[in-house]
Amino acid sequence: MAQLSKRQKAIAAKVKPNFAYPAADAFNLLKEVSSVKFNEAVDVAVHLGVDPRRSDQMVRGATVLPNGTGKSVRVAVFAQGAGLMPNPKVGTVAVDVAGAVRNAKAGQVRYRTEKGGIIHxxxxxxxFTPEALIGNLNALLAxxxxxxxxxxxxxxxxxxxxxxxxxxxxxxDMSSLVA
Structure with a gap:
């Protein structure tokens, strides 16, 4: 059986398994247990009640987060290239180029249901402050x-x-969220 490292033991002592935390407490706990030397990303996984094998139940889209993603985005345009076709579903085609650039820099994220019916x-x-993360999470859930x-x-x-x-x-805890 695998042994837990010192870092993992310290985290396991602070985290209750299978406990639904209020959103603000969850984000504060993530900050508290962070022990690495870089600024970690905060990821969300939403388990949806859809069957991803059925094409009429696929969930796909993009949203602009109100507080951004914390990444600086560079925008590049390739007018001709390797013969790959642009696809509007993936966001590689834009009629309003200025709006697409503005959204990309403002913190637009794309989501898509994966095989298990989960969106990451x-x-x-x-x-980020817990309020900013809660605002971003509520925008995504809405x-x-x-x-x-x-x-x-x-x-x-x-x-x-x-x-x-x-x-x-x-x-x-879903009741601690607005959406």
Whole structure:
């Protein structure tokens, strides 16, 4: 059986397994257990009640986070290239180029349902305030609610969990979120 490192033991002592934390407490705990020398990203995983094998239940889209992602974005345009076709679903085609550049720099994130019916997305950095991270998470969840497919039955958002790059995954209490 694998042994836990000192760092993992320290994290395990602070984190309660299978406990749904209020959003503000979860983000504060992520900051507290962060012990690496770089600014970790904060990721969210949303487990949706959709069947991704059915094409009419795919959830895909993009949203602009109100507090950005914490990354500086460079925008490049290739007018001709390796013969790859641009695809509007992926965001490689834009009629309004200025608007697309503005959105990319403002912190636009793209999401798509993966094979297990889960959406993974980065919503900021560990050094953001908990209020900024909660604002970004609420914006993402509100956009996901708008993108709910009509064919989806039952509970749409089953679980929401947040984690940092090298930190633990924390279950978030859905009642502490606005969306």
């Amino acid at each position: 997305c980065t919503i900021g950095k560990v050094d 956009d996901l609610n708008k993108a709910k497919p009509a064919a989806s039955k039952g509970v749409f958002m089953k679980r929401v969990s947040v984690s940092s790059t090298m930190g633990p995954g924390l279950l978030v």
